[in-house]
Amino acid sequence: MRLTLKIWRQAGPDVAGDFVTYQVDDVSGDMSFLEMLDVLNEQLNSEGKEPIAFDSDCREGICGMCGLMISGLAHGPEVTTTCQLHMRSFSDGDTITVEPWRADAFPIIRDLIVDRSAFDRIIQAGGFITVNTGAAPEAHSVPVPKANADRAFDSAKCIGCGACVAACPNASAMLFLGAKITHLGEVPQGQPERDSRVVKMVAQHDHEGFGGCTNIGECSAACPKEIPQDVISTLNKDLRTALRHGY
Amino acid sequence: MAVTGAIFALFVLAHMYGNLKLLWGEEAYNDYAHHLRTIGEPMLPYAGLLWVLRIVLLVSLVAHLWAAFTLWGRAERARSHKYAVKKRVRQSLSSRWMRWGGVFIFVFLVWHLIEFTIVRVDVSGKPVPDNPFQLVVDSFQVWWLTLIYVVAMLALYMHLAHGVFSLNQTLGWTNTKGTYARAKVLGHVVAAVVVVGFLIPPLAVLFRLVK
Amino acid sequence: MTETPSRPLVHDLYFEGTPIKDTKAPNVSIEQMWTKREFDAKLVNPSNRRKLSVIIIGTGLAGASAAATLGEAGYNVKSFCYQDSPRRAHSIAAQGGINAAKNYNDDGDSVYRLFYDTVKGGDYRSRESNVYRLAEVSAKIIDLCVAQGVPFAREYGGLLDNRSFGGVQVARTFYAAGQTGQQLLIGAYQAMERQVAAGTVTPFTRHEMLELIVVDGKARGIIARDMVTGALETHLADAVVLASGGYGNVFFLSTNAMGCNVTATWRAHRKGALFANPCYTQIHPTCIPVSGEHQSKLTLMSESLRNDGRIWVPKRREDCEKDPRDIPEEDRDYYLERIYPAFGNLVPRDIASRQAKYMCDDGRGVGPLVGDFRRGVYLDLGDAMRRMGKEQLAEKYGNLLDMYQRITGENPYEVPMRIYPAVHYTMGGLWVDYDLETTIEGLYAAGEANFSDHGANRLGASSLMQCLADGYFVLPNTIRDYLAGGPFKPVADDAPEVVEAQRSVQERIDRLLSIQGTRSVDSFHRELGNVMWEYCGMERTEEGLLKGIDLIRSLRDEFWRNVRVLGSADTLNQSLEKAGRVADFLELGELMCIDALHRRESCGGHFRSESQTEDGEALRDDEHFLYTAAWEYGGDEPPTLHKEDLVYYAIELKQRSYK
């Protein structure tokens, strides 16, 4: 198939960017979206034009490195990551607009690449369980009810891609945050720090300049790992409990 | 936000219930209006509870608006560059219209209060009667006023449908798939009850079922 | 180590140097070794630790766990990765699980059995002492991960679930659905971020190490490029740890992430660290086949599918284009069941891979023509579907099957899946001693970057174990002993070694940008990959390897004359990043071929056609090749081979048989 691509090009963090239109012919349905961009980049390289910069690493939907706004949808029209989106989801003659994640907390570095280090700082604020290597008790000393273990796992599936922020009209990172709070809150090991964790992480979230959540739900629709919106509710509950406990 | 929203939701439910008394005729309604002002007497002065209520509502309104505009501002700052193309997947019409819908409801409210409590205007052009029932009946016999109310109720429906779900979520009551789905339904049920309930009296008046 | 070669050039390709005598393992029984080593390692006064600095390259399981633990101990740690967040290291992609000798099922598992299985799995080409220690600390890994909140799969009673994996007979694999690597890495990442908050670990993301700084024979720092600004930075420290992962991407197509590279370890190799067993590559049998020229990487499908799927190809070449559903039972060749009646579809990875290649070479491959060749065999869930029904099948493999459908556009519940082998893991890496120290003092290697524990073949679920054992438990103890001798004399920013390192990196970058030829970096990488796959892939022959070496040399030559890297050095420039990596792959590829050529035996993942039994099985030659091949960089000269003899005290050598 033949496609028209309108792609955001921006030479660096502090310069203005704009859309540039490209044509790609002979796109096969078996290509992933990023492989299609690889083909375009080869084409640009041979024309002596600088290739389009975009992030990807594992290309199998798990590292969370990739992420593009594809015609207005975070990671494109399927519930998956950009690297796992295949061109058979498009048809011949389509025009596709490709933009980076847009959120002030995710500044653009170049073209389609953004800086998501705010997520790391949110984790630094409290997204862990304090235990030193060597200090751990025998694994079977604390059983974890299966239901809790399963919900912890379902929340821990988050790959930190930032699609939730990209899709949220408020550019809020509450789904990412809720996923982590729920993961650590569901296991017994996470209880001692439960109150302080949520308070510190929310404070860092707000400090990073993400928007507030008004429960719109776009985040969870865009999430490639289908993290449900109810983790945000758990976060709110934990926050309320923590505030009641005087944090 | 959630707390003030909840107060509003409860208030509109109660107000809607009160309004339905119009259907029982002049006496029932005026009695109710009078009764509202005498609850608690003699412990409270005349209209005491009403004032308590008014203060709670006013404080809530200020808080609600403050919270709403703060969030709005934060959202604007959080994404100062907009997408060239942005599609919506799951977000409902209601959730999208929270802000402008809220503003609309606020404007409506100002007018509503001018009309029925603070200034008291009779839009039918008759002299303003001192009995609330008459004022309401006079007013809603005017078709365009009723129309304004109908439109306002649509806005209210949307605001409440998302709002009630949203407050459940914000208060952390939707931790499971089940409670989450129930909160979604609850939003629409409460909104529908309120709006239908509110609309019955004006329409009844307009179509001369209540005179 | 350079000494006059003790033997003349072999094939004109390498010298033979002095053997490696001492691995520094304590001279006690294998059960007591690690305890003794831990005890003997000198201590560092807590108040001095802050003054001792360690650079860690890599934030995968090995690097992140080491950073977290050294940070907790109070050392001053700098952590580097090329991704935008430490959490994205390639360990995140591991699916199956992690082994540990917990014996929770009381099915006869023990430290000794895990040790035994790992040595046997590695086809008796690994070092006993290291493997024993690995098995010994494995149980502690699970304790720690659970304490960190890693959501392992559990039974209804709330206890941890285990499965058996990778052809062993006990259930010792801990897992978190099909995302074990992710969950373990998130645990290590969180522990590391905790230390970032505590101020002991400083993260440098989007930073690529491009050179090692060696001063007075000691590793003292690195040159890294800030991939956002392009700035070349010098970082100095008392010790350097390389936990930079594997180099499977030398094959261009592999299950590795796009950025996986050999640069960090190769640069260290060039500075004197020996590179061990580079030719040992693991090829995984169940990957989704290549669909066309555009393909950028291959995706692994969990091996567990072989438990329920039957592998076949058409008996007749004419049938290869047919819809598989129209090929009747009697025209199908269930070749694994035919050749290996006892193990059938569950034979080890190397055997399953090689047989698939034979079938395709025989013209009976299926799927689309890529070039003039069909690369694929059927993995048919039809029987399982009839036996278990769609629902149960979906419950067991739903995620995998969805992924398959997303990638291929075919419905695996109805049409037999297609699979083909792909490069998956590299057992080779920097040579390390018992302390995980390389031949450069103060330079350590951990995780897939070292060669240590898997011999010629790695068992399923044992890499995650090794990475975490190295990072959480081994390194922090052994490196302590080294650091106790520090802080070492400060290195000046303008010391000649530093300036020289900076200059060489700068020069290389300038050179890459100035060639302005006609071919893209990717086209070179792809061609290198084809050569490697063809001549140093699943089956290796003397003739092929010699040809491969020639092809690589001329390709390397062309690369430095004709590569086109656009853009500049002082911005984010992905072509430049790739160019540097491919340049190193072009050197590594040759060494891999030389290593494969010199090892005239078949063992584990290394199959030499010249060394097979009458019925086509790998034939080991313990008499001549019972050693680790550690290569010394030769610069313009050929490399020098140093042999570390493998001595088995605790385990008796046996020939592998799966018939």
Ligand SMILES: Cc1cc2nc3c(=O)[nH]c(=O)nc-3n(C[C@H](O)[C@H](O)[C@H](O)COP(=O)(O)OP(=O)(O)OC[C@H]3O[C@@H](n4cnc5c(N)ncnc54)[C@H](O)[C@@H]3O)c2cc1C
């Ligand atoms: C698809 C797949 C599935 C697997 N499944 C399993 C399994 O089920 N069980 C199992 O035991 N093993 C499995 N493995 C193997 C295992 O995942 C890896 O061997 C292991 O995770 C390697 O970890 P590591 O810490 O050594 O390196 P990696 O996780 O690869 O990390 C490398 C790190 O080094 C950094 N780095 C590299 N080069 C540079 C440089 N030049 N400068 C700066 N930083 C650099 C990277 O940024 C990264 O942080 C699997 C592998 C793959 C590919």
Ligand code: HEM
């Ligand atoms: C200018 C006026 C108003 C604005 C801008 C406004 C805006 C908003 C917004 C943005 C929310 C969503 C908050 C969230 O989900 O977290 C909200 C919630 C809500 N609003 Fe309003 N609103 C206004 C007036 C009103 C009025 C007059 C009522 C009373 C009927 C009302 C009732 C509610 C309710 C019940 C909620 C749900 C509370 C919650 O989500 O936690 N609002 N409002």
Ligand code: HEM
């Ligand atoms: C069709 C719908 C409605 C009708 C017919 C109606 C009618 C009235 C009447 C008659 C009064 C005066 C009562 C009295 O003075 O005793 C009143 C007061 C009021 N109404 Fe409504 N109303 C409607 C909808 C609403 C809505 C949607 C809101 C809020 C969002 C609202 C908020 C109020 C408030 C705050 C007062 C003042 C109460 C007081 O005196 O303290 N009304 N309404």
Ligand code: SF4
């Ligand atoms: S919650 Fe979902 S969308 Fe958000 S970062 Fe995690 S995986 Fe991505």
Ligand code: F3S
């Ligand atoms: S879309 Fe945004 S508003 Fe909340 S529910 Fe999701 S973060």
Ligand code: FES
């Ligand atoms: S590249 Fe890893 S998730 Fe897409």
